[in-house]
Amino acid sequence: MIDINDFLSEPIRSGMVAIVGPPNAGKSTLMNYLLGQKISIVSHKPQTTRNRILGVVNDDKYQIVLLDTPGLHKARQPLNREMVRIAMESLNEVDVIVYMIDVSLPLPEKVEQEKNKEMMEQMEGVAAPVILVLNKVDLLEKERLLPMMKRYSELFPFHGVLPLSALTGEGTEVVVEELLKLLPLGPRYFPEDVPTDASERFLAAEIVREKVFILTGQEIPYSTAVTIESFQDDETKKMTTIHATIVLERNSQKGIVIGKGGKKLKSIGTAARKDIEKMLGQKVLLKLWVKVRKDWSKDERFLKELGF
Numbered sequence: 001m002i003d004i005n006d007f008l009s010e011p012i013r014s015g016m017v018a019i020v021g022p023p024n025a026g027k028s029t030l031m032n033y034l035l036g037q038k039i040s041i042v043s044h045k046p047q048t049t050r051n052r053i054l055g056v057v058n059d060d061k062y063q064i065v066l067l068d069t070p071g072l073h074k075a076r077q078p079l080n081r082e083m084v085r086i087a088m089e090s091l092n093e094v095d096v097i098v099y100m101i102d103v104s105l106p107l108p109e110k111v112e113q114e115k116n117k118e119m120m121e122q123m124e125g126v127a128a129p130v131i132l133v134l135n136k137v138d139l140l141e142k143e144r145l146l147p148m149m150k151r152y153s154e155l156f157p158f159h160g161v162l163p164l165s166a167l168t169g170e171g172t173e174v175v176v177e178e179l180l181k182l183l184p185l186g187p188r189y190f191p192e193d194v195p196t197d198a199s200e201r202f203l204a205a206e207i208v209r210e211k212v213f214i215l216t217g218q219e220i221p222y223s224t225a226v227t228i229e230s231f232q233d234d235e236t237k238k239m240t241t242i243h244a245t246i247v248l249e250r251n252s253q254k255g256i257v258i259g260k261g262g263k264k265l266k267s268i269g270t271a272a273r274k275d276i277e278k279m280l281g282q283k284v285l286l287k288l289w290v291k292v293r294k295d296w297s298k299d300e301r302f303l304k305e306l307g308f
């Protein structure tokens, strides 16, 4: 996909930036904010992002290729271990690392120390410069910010400790400025009109998964995978027909996702269809099925099918 003209034209600041950090820190929110569109799914529940999602931010003078990664956490289950592996692997492939933490809630000292220890262990031996981003400052009492920034600067040789609200956008310009200082001069790796390397098929499955995350309680989200059975564009009708399956781990979960008289599944479908229509810029007919595949998240073969 690299255009030879990009190599011939004036070099720009360009390179790969991984956004890493604990689950729920706001990594996908920052990615979507910088892209100006939703590529990576977001929910208030931890461990929403499962794969590595690539988003490309373009400007006259730069191209930042962002990698949104699954949350870093102590993982026991095969799916979670895969997620952390994916996140850690990206650290070796990038020019800059943005390590994001949620600072909105004061933590007991012991918990904060524990988290900091984990962060330093993860960053140990990483070659790329690391910017620490303190996210959700919109929720933080202002007087807590400066001492916190000082504390973190003393913790690790970060190439900057920056406050941010990925939700409101406050602080994003400074983050981008700092990234540009660290990115090498190079070509545009992706055409300017390509915001992600993910397929529309993958993104559609992710959108359905997001709606399950948002619209169901407690245990369901973590037991949900979404597969796309068919994805057909009808150019004359300007419509896309998508057949997708929501895969669950246990029979008992089926009723929750389908709901009384199919109501829950219907609301998942409607919400997902609207977002997919926005993404594709045309009408969508979305058909959803619910299937049980016992303990799929521990089934290495199925994880492979899902692209892990």
Ligand SMILES: Nc1nc2c(ncn2[C@@H]2O[C@H](COP(=O)(O)OP(=O)(O)OP(=O)(O)O)[C@@H](O)[C@H]2O)c(=O)[nH]1
Binding pocket: 022, 023, 024, 025, 026, 027, 028, 029, 030, 041, 042, 043, 044, 045, 046, 047, 048, 049, 050, 069, 070, 071, 072, 135, 136, 137, 138, 139, 164, 165, 166, 167, 168
């Ligand atoms: N108030 C506030 N909320 C935020 C901010 N950034 C993210 N959030 C919220 O925090 C929650 C988690 O955001 P995500 O972007 O899904 O977090 P993530 O780090 O990608 O999460 P994982 O996929 O679990 O790794 C969502 O409910 C966001 O709306 C922020 O700056 N301020």
